[in-house]
Amino acid sequence: MRGNGAPTSARAVSANRILVLRALLSAIGFNHGSNSLQELFEHELGDIYFAEHRMVDAYEEFASNTNDQRLTDLFEEHREQVGEHIERLVQIFDTMGEPPQEEECLGIEGLLAEYDEFEGKDPDPSALDLYNVTTAGKTQRYEISAYESLVEVAKALGNEEAADLLRETIEEEQETLEQLQEQGATFDYGSIPA
16 A cells, blocks of 8 residues: 555555665665676575575584584474575576575674684583574574565565575574574573573
8 A cells, every 4th residue: 555545556566676676786886797686686595505505514513512402403403404495595596597606695604703703712511502592593583584685586576486485494494593592591591600
């Protein structure tokens, strides 16, 4: 609905999304060969493709650095699920006739660098358990935001197949985030030296 109560057509909404996305591209100085929405989509797809590959290793590290079996199981389960996320991304690249290509994801790299720095200080095992949950939660939120943005761009491009595949991943990422939040809420904070 428009402000005057008149219904807004789907085409007008889609056109508005494209205008907003192009304005955002211009505002951030995006120019990877062109300012096309398709190029942005491919770039961001490569970014999350890189991030998911990094998270396979990260979840393996979280699992091996955790003393709580419930957390280990959660990290290992999500690590397997990340493989499915990667497969969906490959499907999306395939639908575009493009080979999967990674774009370095500085957001995930930053979060994992913070983790490595903390872990390198040889923290108390319980503190590390909590930090594993915290870092995993941060990466989940980052990935969910990335996937939500990709859904909007896919819809603006009229690529509903990609949008549907991306939504599947968002649901799984949100479910994992909820499990991590539950672990954080029930964590024994008294087990960490003050």
